[in-house]
Amino acid sequence: MSSPRADFLSGVRVAAPILLGVVPFGMVAGVAAVGVGIPAVQALAMSVIIFAGASQLAAIELVGRSAPVVVVVLTVFVVNLRMVMYSASIAPYFESESPRWKAALSYFLTDQAYAVSLLEFENDPETSRRWYYLGVGIPLWVTWQAATIAGIVLGAQLPAGWHLEFAVPLVFLAVLVPAVTDRSTGAAAVVGGTAAVVAHGLPYNLGLVTAAVVGIAAGLVVEEVAGEKATDETNETNETTNDAEGGH
């Protein structure tokens, strides 16, 4: 049987290799922030308060150009829009948590924490959701802050030849492959990935959000056509599935 402590630690164990990829990314955030003239305290505050790497880098770029504050803030929101999907996707697993816990857990919602935790939640219903997720999320948080500080202090001394940043997509790949379990999830992955390549040039990370939406749509279409999972997934609502056709 699982205990909170054991579940937290198994989260930590899974998070450990991911930290490898987070370090260079966090350092870049620190280096870039001081590079555009953001003081050290505010550079660290960005990592603590915003805690979302891609959006921080976008904000830093715009701050460097002294863009209007509203534009900077809106850019951060747009880059982080994908988290709406994570929030919706992981919400059922946090349903029994108190509002206070929900508020605390939300702060740790990142690409990595989402991907890894969801995989575990789907595979093992016995795991304590809260503690496993925190086991993944807290080391990520600590590493992100430490890496930012290292970047602020050390400046641009990253060993680029190590390609440590490649660890991040590899972790997502490790979670993605087992998530493809049938034709419809396969279609979501293929179409989502292809659309992301096509939409790569869109500003503010909009390519990612667009690709995700297109991928989800492709999954729904294939599911509809192939009739997969229609019975075991949603047995009580499944009569309404067929006549809800086009009714949105």
Add this chain to the structure above:
Amino acid sequence: MAETTFDATTLWLLIVAAGVGTYLIRLSFIALFGLLDEVPERVERALRFVPAAVLSALVVPDIVFADSTLALSLGNTKLFAGTLAALVAWRTENILATLVAGMGALWLLEFFF
């Protein structure tokens, strides 16, 4: 590199506004779930595809682009490393094994080519 003209107050305002908004985005559905009587069935079905679609959209560009141009050629070492890592992920379903295979392949290829 350009230096910002923002003063400390402006920077704090910007950081707090961006941070609070980002937090509310994270909190959104986690807080709403359970308050809404029932999640629409259509939404529930769509959510099943979030991991596959989003993760693929995160991964694929990182592998097929080199210096922000599409590189589907033999010269792109990340393409090889990524493909090998995908095979390892498929066989082992293990994050660490996938990471070791992918990083190892990338380092070897970068070393030899």
